[in-house]
Amino acid sequence: MLKEVIATRYITPLREGGSLPGLVEADDLRTYVMKFTGAGQGRKTLVAEVVCGELARRLGLRVPGLVTVGLDPVLGLGEPDEQVQELLKASGGTNLGMDFLPRALGFDALAHRVGPEEAGRIVWFDALVNNVDRSWRNPNMLVRDGELWLIDHGATMIWHHNWPGAQRFAERPYDASDHALAPFGPDVAAAAAELAPLVTEDLLAEVTAEVPDEWLADEPGFDTPDALRRAYAEPLLARAALIHERIQEAGK
Ligand SMILES: Nc1ncnc2c1ncn2[C@@H]1O[C@H](COP(=O)(O)OP(=O)(O)OP(=O)(O)O)[C@@H](O)[C@H]1O
Ligand SMILES: [Mg+2]
DSSP states (O other): OOEEEEEEEEEEEOTTOTTOOEEEEETTSOEEEEEOTTSTTOHHHHHHHHHHHHHHHHTTOOOOOEEEEEEOGGGGTTOSOHHHHHHHHTTOEEEEEEEOOTTOEEOOTTTOOOOHHHHHHHHHHHHHTTOOOOBSSSOOEEEETTEEEEOOOOSOOGGGGOGGGHHHHTTSOEEOTTBTTGGGOOOHHHHHHHHGGGOOHHHHHHHHTTSOGGGTTTOTTOSSHHHHHHHHHHHHHHHHHHGGGGEEOTTO
């Protein structure tokens, strides 16, 4: 289970984010980047953030800590911005929070260097979860003190929008030609050799157990949140074994 906090103050929206994430202060006096259940993309985005974020962390990649944030919609009443007010009103209950990284800058391929090993691990991970949102246009990586942090895993595991076809989709290749780290010569073969054996049934059970039941309930075709947790694990397990041979890199 992720740590649970309660939002005590809405600080400001993060305008770059398409889903209008916001900065909030919580009852543990810490500041979190909050992603809302009431945002356009809905709760599946939040499930993807937890599954991929917690998996990446266990594979040794840097991801800000995740928590669940309880929200009383009353917090939105005093918001001058109508869009923010609507979002807070629609997001009562359990939302997602991630540790705010102060002083972090957005990744810029011209300003930061990344070694082929690290680039390989990140590209392999993105191929595993089919992340379509780490392109040079929108890298969704932050840099602080020379270290890369991965954020924004909402646009991954596209198969969770069509469960009957999920297992088949898992065999599809990953197009890495637009990947923000493609210019750094990612050593995907080394990453696969190191990381694929770590992606076991047990690890995926641990990762999916972190997703709150509230976001998994009432999915058509699944009787219980645990049945849906297993459905999240299966394509990832299958993909871990084969995806390194199906990564399409620029010029290959
Ligand atoms: N943990 C964090 N610490 C500091 N800044 C962050 C953090 N998470 C996100 N940000 C900032 O907020 C922006 C939006 O976050 P994020 O990309 O997760 O939102 P999104 O709505 O999913 O975005 P997108 O427009 O890519 O779909 C990031 O580009 C970054 O500048
Ligand atoms: Mg983003």
